[in-house]
Amino acid sequence: MTPLTYIRASDRADALARVGTDGRFLGGGTNLVDLLRQNVEQASALVDISRLDGAIREIEGGGLLIDASVKNAALAAHPIVRSRYPVLARALLAGASAQIRNMATVGGNILQRTRCMYFYDADGARCNKRQPGAGCDALDGFNRYHAILGASDQCVATHPSDMCVALAMLDAVVHLSGPAGERQVPLMDFHVLPGDMPQIETVLKPGELITGIELPPPSDAIANSEYRKVRDRSSYAFALISVAGGLSLANGQVTQIRIALGGVAAKPWRASRAEHALLGRAPTPDAFLAAIREELVDAQPLSGNAFKIGLVERTTVAVLTALAGANA
Structure with missing residues (x-):
């Protein structure tokens, strides 16, 4: 060091x-x-x-503003988060371990590196993220955990955060402060795909600090929401895939739908195609499956992770079917 x-x-x-x-x-x-x-x-x-003060407070219009220094454990346990934003509380509790949640901050969770085992191996592995132009050993190596969407031949690592998948589903906004003043960036625009510059993971500028996260006022689809994480072991493991879903119905049709995926890309993946396909449709397993297959039409699996396509399909259908039953 x-x-x-x-x-x-x-x-x-x-x-x-x-x-x-x-x-x-x-x-x-x-x-x-x-x-x-x-x-x-x-x-x-x-x-x-x-040691800077951290608070969770309601804001005008009914949303929530969370200081970046708030610990993950405190956010997951907050009564307003548990009652109004259940998908966020469940995603936080699915992440890491209790000890890490007691230390990790909201801002740090957002900024954790998109990484894989080759990124950590500074002495023996090629990694374009760590050393631009070096190559990517994951392409032909162990890639069970790697991306199937939005990747490039420069990097196929996935973003590890559970919390950020829920924030993507919620349309959260990141508050920033820096030398040029304050600005706000939608969470979905904050992280970037690797392209030709995998070493650049966010739109954060030099000297900028994440100061908070803003959540929108709760809607029916936010209140009726779920986070499901599929992993190789039940604790302290990154997601193979995860699904954050929210759904509301009226007159037997989908009126609001929110879907975000984790473990599939270098950033939390908002399933916009699937959402568009489901609006106004009857909430059936067949409709859910057709919609998520439309989302995955551009998926490009590697030698070791083709199973993720079917796993995303089954998990998304299961989550949305459960939410439809709860909203019936």
């Missing part, structure tokens, strides 16, 4: 003033510190923002 300077910020303005061009903000550190220890990440300074 390369020597670095540690700075404890007294408030947000102090943190922004002291981070510099090569510094990094330190929240819970559950991803960043690991990468620094393994010399995968480098930083000249760490600006500790973990």
Whole structure:
């Protein structure tokens, strides 16, 4: 691990003033510190923002504003989140372990690196994300966990966050502050696909800090929502695939539909094609299957993960069928 300077910020303005061009903000550190220890990440300074006040508060119009320093465990346990945004609470509880949820922050969860085992292997594996132009050993290697949508020949890693899949389904908005002032970015636009520059994972600018996440006012589809994660073991494992779904019905037809997928791409994947295909349709398993197959028409599986297509289909149908039954 390369020597670095540690700075404890007294408030947000102090943190922004002291981070510099090569510094990094330190929240819970559950991803960043690991990468620094393994010399995968480098930083000249760490600006500790973990002790800044964090709050969860209702805002005008009925939405919710969550400070970036709020811990994942606290967010999952919050009464408003559990009652009005059940998909978010369930996604948070599906992530990592209880110990990590007690340390990890909302902002840090959003910023955790899109990664795979080859990304971590700084001494023995080729990785374009870690070293642009080096190549990608996952393409012809162990790729069971890798992307089937939105990938490129430069990178096929998947975004690991459970929370972000739920936030994508909810149309959450990321609040940012930096040298140029404050701005807001929809969560679905915050992460980017790898293309020719897999080392760039977000639209975050140098010196910018995530200050909060805004959730929209609850709707019927948000209230009737579910998160289902499929993984190789029941705890402390990334998703093979996951589905965040929300559904409302009227007169035997789908009136609101929200679907986001995890474990399939370098960012949370909003299933817009499937949503469009289901609006106004009867909520049958056949309709759900046809819609998700339309979403997956461009899927490009690798040698070890073709099973993900069928797994996404079955899990999405199961989630939406359960939600339709609850809304009947």
